[in-house]
Amino acid sequence: MSLAAITRREVRKTPYLYDAIRAGIVNYSAAARMLDLEGQDAAVSASLQRLSKELRPLEMVRIDANITISSDETKQQAKVAVEGPVDAKILSHLILVCHMNGICIIEASILMGEIEIVVEWKDGPNSLRLIERALESIPA
Numbered sequence: 001m002s003l004a005a006i007t008r009r010e011v012r013k014t015p016y017l018y019d020a021i022r023a024g025i026v027n028y029s030a031a032a033r034m035l036d037l038e039g040q041d042a043a044v045s046a047s048l049q050r051l052s053k054e055l056r057p058l059e060m061v062r063i064d065a066n067i068t069i070s071s072d073e074t075k076q077q078a079k080v081a082v083e084g085p086v087d088a089k090i091l092s093h094l095i096l097v098c099h100m101n102g103i104c105i106i107e108a109s110i111l112m113g114e115i116e117i118v119v120e121w122k123d124g125p126n127s128l129r130l131i132e133r134a135l136e137s138i139p140a
Contacts, residue, residue, distance in 0.1 A: 003039045007047035010035050019139060021051065022058035059140040063090060067135070069128045071121055077106060078124025080131055082115040090138055091115050097134040103127050 001009075011018050017034075020026040032044035065084030071077070082094070091110045094117060098105055103126060107118040119127045 003037065003043055004047040004050065006037055007035065007044055008051055010037065011048070011051060018055075019058055021048065022055050024052070024057070026052075028052075060137045061140045063135045063138055065135055067128065067132055069124055071124055073121065076121040077118050078121050078127065080117045080119070080124070080127050082117075082131065082135070083113060086110060086113060086115050090135075093138055094131055094134055097130055098127060101126070101130055103130065 011021065014035075017026065017031060021031075026048070028045040028048045029041065031048055032041040035044060037044050063084060063086065065082045065086060068081045068083075070079050070081070072079070082090075088110060091108060094115065095105060095108055098117070098119070103119055103123050105117055105119055107116070109116050117127065117131070
């Protein structure tokens with residue numbers, strides 16, 4: 001397998017690097033060092049630059065959805081429901097945003113146009129605000 005093919009494979013296994021390349025905000029030399037592939041960093045950097053020209057640019061979209069929150073005081077949990085044009089990619093983004101902000105998700109699901117995210121009761125209001133903001137800028 002060529003170095004370019006190995007580089008492509010490794011980038012596709014690293015979602016944040018894949019999105020950074022698509023967004024045009026990656027330092028190719030630093031990314032090459034981070035990937036630590038066999039070969040010279042300069043060659044990996046060149047492969048990353050070629051890959052960036054092949055990938056579709058990263059665009060952000062806004063999702064119009066109905067968002068509600070409910071709580072179960074006996075379980076000390078809150079459930080944020082997102083109803084609208086949602087899919088697994090959006091659920092993944094919402095999980096990542098919650099994780100990056102220290103929100104522990106107890107349960108997450110998607111079924112027939114509705115995402116449900118269950119968090120600790122104390123995190124309910126913050127989760128709601130984070131999810132509302134996250135839906136304003138979803139990677140397409």
